[in-house]
Amino acid sequence: MSDNVYPAEQEYHDYIESSSTRWVIPPVMEELKSKAKEAGLWNLFLADFEDYGAGLSNLEYAPLSEIMGRSMIGSEAFNCSAPDTGNMEVLARYGTQAQKDEWLVPLLNGEIRSAFAMTEPAVASSDATNIQSTIRREGNEYVINGRKWWTSGAPDPRCKIMIFMGKTDVNASRHTQQSQILVPMDTPGVKLIRPLKVFGSDDAPHGHAEMLFENVRVPISNIIGGEGEGFAIAQGRLGPGRIHHCMRLIGCAQRAIELMCDRVENRVAFGKKLSEQGSIREDIAKSICEVEQARLLTLKAAERMDLVSYKEARDLIAMIKVVAPSMAQTVIDRAIQAHGAMGLSQDTFLPEAFAYARTVRLADGPDQVHMSSLGKQIIRRYAS
Template identity: 55%
Template sequence: MDFSFTERQTRYRDAVRQFIEGEVRPLVHAHEAELAEGDRWAPLDLIETLKRKAQAAGLWNLFLPPSNGHAHVDDSFLFSGERLTNLEYALCAEEMGRIHWASEVFNCSAPDTGNMEVLHKYGTRAQKDRWLKPLMDGAIRSAFLMTEPEVASSDATNIRTSIDRDGDDYVVNGRKWWSSGAGDPRCKIAILMGKTDPAAARHEQQSMLLLPLDTPGVTIRRNLSVFGYDDAPHGHSEILLDNVRVPAGNLLLGEGRGFEIAQGRLGPGRIHHCMRTIGAAEEALDMMSRRLLSRSAFGKAIAEHSVWEERVANARIEIEMTRLLCLKAADMMDKAGNKAARNEIAMIKVQAPAMALRIVDDAIQAHGAAGVSPDFELARIWAGLRTMRIVDGPDEVHRRAIARAEFSRHRDRR
């Protein structure tokens, strides 16, 4: 097995790393200061300036992969980014994960990434012209409306939001929440999952629809916080949908094909989160190591106490193992497709957040009271990572899929 990186993989990874260290990291405190001034829900000038620099450097829309069978042949190159493979992008996304807001600088932040991939794979040319192009340009942002408060949304067949055909329109009624990105004033479009035919087969009841957020009947009721963080100006919104009328041409792919689209969207989205999570774990390990070397207790550097040697060693081991699993999953997606890699995607989705949370927790412990304060990023990092065990399918769902695949393998041998 060859674990060395190609020249192209190294070039893009190093370019992103250098941009973050040279352009993004020096502005971390300025970012916090600008966010604290005036309207927290206004776009930040600092981010917009960095986005222009990243675009000029050719570090833009890195996640959009080479064209596949779903994309229209005539527009596959028109609507494309740097055409990195999943494996190539994994190395870049890890670097972005070191600073929680860095991915937006490269137009590579969720939920825009997943929504752009859906439009790229399944959208019509008219839908791409209307929504994909401005998303790729960074002119607007988007949201994904799937989770609902009244049901266990880990089983998407429970979703109750209705999408009813009425002449040339669809009429939408329901209630969504944790609609990440909807708090941003630049958020103009959402991809909504609901039911078009409750009487159809279980996985053919759902459809996906392009929903402009300025449509009458759409009400953003509130923005939800995550462990006290509102994530402004991004936000996680609860949205009411009251007789929202949307043109039938906004339907994606066709009625009853929502699950098909969801699988196409969530596979890459899950692994993108995991890639960034590894970067967050590396950042936490760096912070922990520096803190342990800089402080003394009971007559010697804290780093010299054996308990911390064990924790730091375990952190390095876990990061290296998790990275290999993530790269394996990305490589399988490139070579065999998302469906063939579903087991590896499920495994990394469980492993990466659990690994990173352990390391961040140790880093918080190493910092003592400072670790839970706003003076360091560790509390925010922990809060963001804890949600990763829930979003894009909770751990229990992925473990269930992994176990079933294992049982199936053994049943076949009987």
């Protein structure tokens, strides 16, 4: 990170800003990926899949994800960035051998990227049973129709495959109506309507797209798992995905504190250093307490995921999914304030990190949904 990733951040962003189109891949990213792969620092996230990844547990991966998360380009350099991590886990866990050979292997090699199409603009997608897109079988094909948005990674020129979630049987029980299916990006009927912006940023070259699927036909062999298994697969996918975001955000918050300390120790206002101001010291003290609390809760959740099933660890996953993004948002905001107007500019990673923290309060389920589910679990546990 110190020798390669941090020094490449400016070059990475400058390349995108100076290009005729923002949807280009800075060559420095491919250089970073080659160095990481040569060092054996590759696909570190795949717990329980030693054949595909590094064979690390969730607990072992947590501090590494935190370190990678200190840079907005860090995770990708080690092939550990979303949504590819979740898609690779789905393929590794539920995919057929043919699906693994065609799509998982190039994803593991970092040769292509992928997208996950679940969220829809017309329904509250925090409850995946609300999904209205359809996957209808016709002979040896499935016909797909629907509108999606916040399909992360779809505008990336390297994105070759999507995992699409829709309903195969509207008459089945509530949690068995949905299925997940592989849709290559170049399939006729797949239309990228527009990249969506987060606080005015298009997040190029990764991006988040609004997508339209009109009579998209794929072979029946593209179904993942089987019809009716989409909801269960989504829940299994989102558990690790949620905690990975939390790990990265702790890295963002830790780096923000370090930048804040450096800034206030070297900035003079009203005749004394900012670090001598009582309010600044309080902000830094509160921030380090909050980061350490979130870090310990993340490690506890990761350990629980290793010791029992992800389902049995869902209470701790929900806790950290609520705690970590809000914590990071607060800590990064304090760091922005300590930097003054500079903290709003492209001269630090803080604005991008703040947007990421705020986004994750909605991504993989909004705070309110996790708190409602967690409260229900806790009441049931103690009321009995």
